[in-house]
Amino acid sequence: MRYVVYGAGAVGGVIGAHLHLAGLPVTLVARGQHLAAIRARGLVLDSGNGRHRIHAPATDTASEVGWTDDTVVILAVKSHQAAAALGDLREHAPTRVPVVCATNGIATERAALRLFPRTYAVCVMLPATHLEPGVVVAACHPTPAILDIGRIPSGTDATTAAVAADLRKAGMASEERADILASKRRKLLMNIGNGVDASFAQGDAADELAKRALAEGEQVLAAAGVTVVSAAEDESRRGSILQRRPELERRGGSTWQSLARRTGDSEIDYLSGEIVLQGRLHGVPTPANEAIVAATRRLAYGGGVPRSLDATEVLSSL
Ligand SMILES: NC(=O)C1=CN([C@@H]2O[C@H](COP(=O)(O)OP(=O)(O)OC[C@H]3O[C@@H](n4cnc5c(N)ncnc54)[C@H](OP(=O)(O)O)[C@@H]3O)[C@@H](O)[C@H]2O)C=CC1
Numbered sequence: 001m002r003y004v005v006y007g008a009g010a011v012g013g014v015i016g017a018h019l020h021l022a023g024l025p026v027t028l029v030a031r032g033q034h035l036a037a038i039r040a041r042g043l044v045l046d047s048g049n050g051r052h053r054i055h056a057p058a059t060d061t062a063s064e065v066g067w068t069d070d071t072v073v074i075l076a077v078k079s080h081q082a083a084a085a086l087g088d089l090r091e092h093a094p095t096r097v098p099v100v101c102a103t104n105g106i107a108t109e110r111a112a113l114r115l116f117p118r119t120y121a122v123c124v125m126l127p128a129t130h131l132e133p134g135v136v137v138a139a140c141h142p143t144p145a146i147l148d149i150g151r152i153p154s155g156t157d158a159t160t161a162a163v164a165a166d167l168r169k170a171g172m173a174s175e176e177r178a179d180i181l182a183s184k185r186r187k188l189l190m191n192i193g194n195g196v197d198a199s200f201a202q203g204d205a206a207d208e209l210a211k212r213a214l215a216e217g218e219q220v221l222a223a224a225g226v227t228v229v230s231a232a233e234d235e236s237r238r239g240s241i242l243q244r245r246p247e248l249e250r251r252g253g254s255t256w257q258s259l260a261r262r263t264g265d266s267e268i269d270y271l272s273g274e275i276v277l278q279g280r281l282h283g284v285p286t287p288a289n290e291a292i293v294a295a296t297r298r299l300a301y302g303g304g305v306p307r308s309l310d311a312t313e314v315l316s317s318l
């Protein structure tokens, strides 16, 4: 297989770097200063066994990729960026290219499937950081990620088998899952913490807000009647595979990183915002998640300081 990692930031950078180090052909898609740094000095991967420089072809558009029948796209942009990336891919990639959504949330899969019949999803357990142009940091070592994979809407096939085998060859844990969305819905519940981590000062009030938002998320998914991997199954799958390295520890999750990098946008509409959407569809009120979305949007789009809000004020308004 050949890989095009569309969005070579924290997650895509770590996946692409490991595939490249394992000898697999990889093209990285990035943009701006990050792309310029990759082109000038290679992509730098900081991991538990030192600093690696990845000299793989890099571009900012699918039109510059040499597409072949065995190319697979790993889509690792943030969910709110997926429409533009998929639009570029639709214009320039073969229609039958497999598109593997390595994103949090559960929205990119539908967007990809609308354009690409061979759409796949990965449940991304890969704590990583991207704050500096040209550099990605994997927080766990020796196994940096658990990347279980399945086809959308369901099932497994020769592509899930081949991609999982390549990911394992590159040192990541990966199993095929016939109902990958059930795993991703459990991960979505975990990502309800993202907006709280990004926007509110840490402490009891923030913990309480996260707890209430999680309870809403569980209620919403139950009302939606969809499959969700249980917390116990999820814990047992993760086991002790991901070993955190204190020297590589992250200062915040992926949403915090968007705020810290002042990107001017955020994925929150697809994390707590997905709970809000599902609540509206299924008649479940979601005030805590609505408040988290509003707070995070305010900081992201207004260029505010991460963790500068007081969750006590939000709690008292619920
Ligand atoms: N970081 C983490 O620890 C984890 C993240 N995830 C999930 O993984 C997904 C990716 O997140 P993450 O890796 O953190 O995000 P990053 O912002 O670190 O990486 C995404 C990269 O894609 C680039 N990009 C976006 N759109 C385009 C485009 N149209 N053309 C070229 N480049 C583009 C971004 O550029 P720019 O910076 O200019 O926007 C950025 O470099 C998200 O869904 C996230 O929730 C899951 C588990 C852990």
Ligand SMILES: CC(C)(CO)C(=O)C(=O)O
Pocket: 104, 125, 126, 127, 128, 190, 191, 194, 252, 253, 254, 255
């Ligand atoms: C759950 C968490 C915070 C850890 O990797 C994550 O998925 C993220 O940073 O988006």
